[in-house]
Amino acid sequence: MHQKMSADDLTAFIAREFPQVAQDFAVEEAGPMRLTLRLKVAERHLRPGGTVSGPAIFALADVGMYLAVLSMIGPEALAVTTNCSLDFMRKPAAGADLLAEIRLLKLGRVLAVGDALIRSDGSEAPVARASLTYSIPPAAVAG
Amino acid sequence: MHQKMSADDLTAFIAREFPQVAQDFAVEEAGPMRLTLRLKVAERHLRPGGTVSGPAIFALADVGMYLAVLSMIGPEALAVTTNCSLDFMRKPAAGADLLAEIRLLKLGRVLAVGDALIRSDGSEAPVARASLTYSIPPAAVAG
Amino acid sequence: MHQKMSADDLTAFIAREFPQVAQDFAVEEAGPMRLTLRLKVAERHLRPGGTVSGPAIFALADVGMYLAVLSMIGPEALAVTTNCSLDFMRKPAAGADLLAEIRLLKLGRVLAVGDALIRSDGSEAPVARASLTYSIPPAAVAG
Amino acid sequence: MHQKMSADDLTAFIAREFPQVAQDFAVEEAGPMRLTLRLKVAERHLRPGGTVSGPAIFALADVGMYLAVLSMIGPEALAVTTNCSLDFMRKPAAGADLLAEIRLLKLGRVLAVGDALIRSDGSEAPVARASLTYSIPPAAVAG
Numbered sequence: 001m002h003q004k005m006s007a008d009d010l011t012a013f014i015a016r017e018f019p020q021v022a023q024d025f026a027v028e029e030a031g032p033m034r035l036t037l038r039l040k041v042a043e044r045h046l047r048p049g050g051t052v053s054g055p056a057i058f059a060l061a062d063v064g065m066y067l068a069v070l071s072m073i074g075p076e077a078l079a080v081t082t083n084c085s086l087d088f089m090r091k092p093a094a095g096a097d098l099l100a101e102i103r104l105l106k107l108g109r110v111l112a113v114g115d116a117l118i119r120s121d122g123s124e125a126p127v128a129r130a131s132l133t134y135s136i137p138p139a140a141v142a143g
Numbered sequence: 144m145h146q147k148m149s150a151d152d153l154t155a156f157i158a159r160e161f162p163q164v165a166q167d168f169a170v171e172e173a174g175p176m177r178l179t180l181r182l183k184v185a186e187r188h189l190r191p192g193g194t195v196s197g198p199a200i201f202a203l204a205d206v207g208m209y210l211a212v213l214s215m216i217g218p219e220a221l222a223v224t225t226n227c228s229l230d231f232m233r234k235p236a237a238g239a240d241l242l243a244e245i246r247l248l249k250l251g252r253v254l255a256v257g258d259a260l261i262r263s264d265g266s267e268a269p270v271a272r273a274s275l276t277y278s279i280p281p282a283a284v285a286g
Numbered sequence: 287m288h289q290k291m292s293a294d295d296l297t298a299f300i301a302r303e304f305p306q307v308a309q310d311f312a313v314e315e316a317g318p319m320r321l322t323l324r325l326k327v328a329e330r331h332l333r334p335g336g337t338v339s340g341p342a343i344f345a346l347a348d349v350g351m352y353l354a355v356l357s358m359i360g361p362e363a364l365a366v367t368t369n370c371s372l373d374f375m376r377k378p379a380a381g382a383d384l385l386a387e388i389r390l391l392k393l394g395r396v397l398a399v400g401d402a403l404i405r406s407d408g409s410e411a412p413v414a415r416a417s418l419t420y421s422i423p424p425a426a427v428a429g
Numbered sequence: 430m431h432q433k434m435s436a437d438d439l440t441a442f443i444a445r446e447f448p449q450v451a452q453d454f455a456v457e458e459a460g461p462m463r464l465t466l467r468l469k470v471a472e473r474h475l476r477p478g479g480t481v482s483g484p485a486i487f488a489l490a491d492v493g494m495y496l497a498v499l500s501m502i503g504p505e506a507l508a509v510t511t512n513c514s515l516d517f518m519r520k521p522a523a524g525a526d527l528l529a530e531i532r533l534l535k536l537g538r539v540l541a542v543g544d545a546l547i548r549s550d551g552s553e554a555p556v557a558r559a560s561l562t563y564s565i566p567p568a569a570v571a572g
Binding site: 017018047048054055056059062081082083084085087088089 | 160161190191196197198199201202205223224225227228229230231232
């Protein structure tokens with residue numbers, strides 16, 4: 001299966017469909033079955049003490065997986081998260097964006113499965129790890 | 144082990160320590176090893192179409208588990224999420240708050256484990272289910 | 287949706303279809319959207335030191351969820367596990383069977399979601415907790 | 430942190446400490462923070478139809494993570510699984526061994542976190558994916 005939407009296609013798609021989310025994220029790279037998404041960390045993503053909040057990290061993994069699925073099946077926008085398992089491992093570096101590397105491991109008839117490794121921009125040690133399952137409309141994959 | 148903080152204690156605690164989060168939640172009930180937390184759903188929690196967003200559901204489960212742990216160990220505020228696994232099962236009802244029922248299943252020397260069942264206020268069918276692990280400072284439990 | 291197979295039906299089913307597994311388990315109770323399964327702990331389930339092994343606990347949760355799904359959709363035997371998330375909380379009591387209480391939380395067109403609370407027979411404190419997702423053939427639910 | 434036990438050390442360790450498990454597995458490779466483990470698939474690992482069973486796949490991920498932790502902290506043998514989340518994605522190839530590639534993502538004072546990608550020997554497409562958390566005795570890491 002080849003890729004249907006490039007990084008630019010995905011950027012245009014979220015700007016149009018999810019304007020309130022689009023300002024938080026930037027698609028760094030999108031290839032076959034993989035994608036890198038940046039969380040442009042701002043005040044609203046922080047907890048007291050300056051750490052990026054759990055919900056913001058969840059959102060990064062979830063939006064990253066969603067876009068990775070869309071890049072393969074096209075802009076159907078019907079895929080929905082059914083499971084997300086997150087391990088929080090280290091405090092994010094202060095003042096740095098977060099980068100999520102998404103791997104799609106399966107793109108099946110009804111389910112897509114992938115994982116995300118999340119790091120602070122400029123650091124090697126992972127901040128968090130997520131695995132995600134999306135339910136996808138059968139027509140979208142067949143089409 | 145008996146409960147150290149009541150629902151009122153917890154409400155005062157989050158108002159003082161996490162003012163930006165406090166407006167989103169209300170502690171409905173807090174008993175030994177269990178707690179019910181309400182997400183007061185507002186515009187900022189919604190996705191296009193009016194569904195409560197995934198990050199808002201994650202936050203509800205995570206804050207609920209945090210408060211359930213605090214109610215047992217006291218206001219140390221050092222417990223941190225290490226794992227959260229979420230199953231999203233149904234669309235939340237439009238225009239309804241969400242309620243999370245938290246069960247603490249283990250409160251150990253270094254780890255607390257619990258789960259959350261999340262429903263729309265007034266509905267029986269669960270919207271989501273979460274299991275969560277918190278790492279807790281040993282001193283807090285011993286003390 | 288009403289229940290299609292009783293505890294006796296399920297017992298007969300696994301004896302016929304999975305004879306090598308049937309000797310390990312006993313269906314204690316099967317009601318609408320819930321089931322209790324016993325692991326008849328024997329030497330082959332133990333680790334050195336006498337603890338029930340992780341794979342045996344996984345099998346208990348997985349077989350329990352499978353039977354809970356079958357009790358609702360009938361003996362199609364096509365449902366397959368897509369996700370299992372396990373928290374191990376306490377050592378099982380020595381010399382005791384394990385009991386898993388399964389709750390089906392969703393029985394949808396393509397996915398069933400449930401969880402399992404696992405205890406040593408005679409103890410209240412949970413040994414383990416599992417959440418499971420099964421992919422089910424659409425025809426089975428519709429029929 | 431450097432590696433304390435080689436693939437040969439680990440093989441000798443499991444032969445001595447877990448003889449009943451040792452025959453099922455072979456350590457293919459062990460490097461800093463990573464390890465590859467083979468499940469030598471035999472009749473006892475199979476379900477009707479010839480597929481490797483879920484419990485055998487769980488055991489492969491769990492033993493692999495255990496050995497990856499030991500290779501870094503030494504043969505203390507006290508580390509215990511606290512969480513395992515598994516996604517089952519494809520049927521294993523018939524008649525092939527399974528290989529698990531383990532990555533240690535965090536080796537902390539009290540918790541180790543890693544994941545496993547499981548493939549049939551000779552195939553690229555993953556059969557399953559697991560994330561695992563181990564609780565480790567503080568002394569072992571400090572020492």
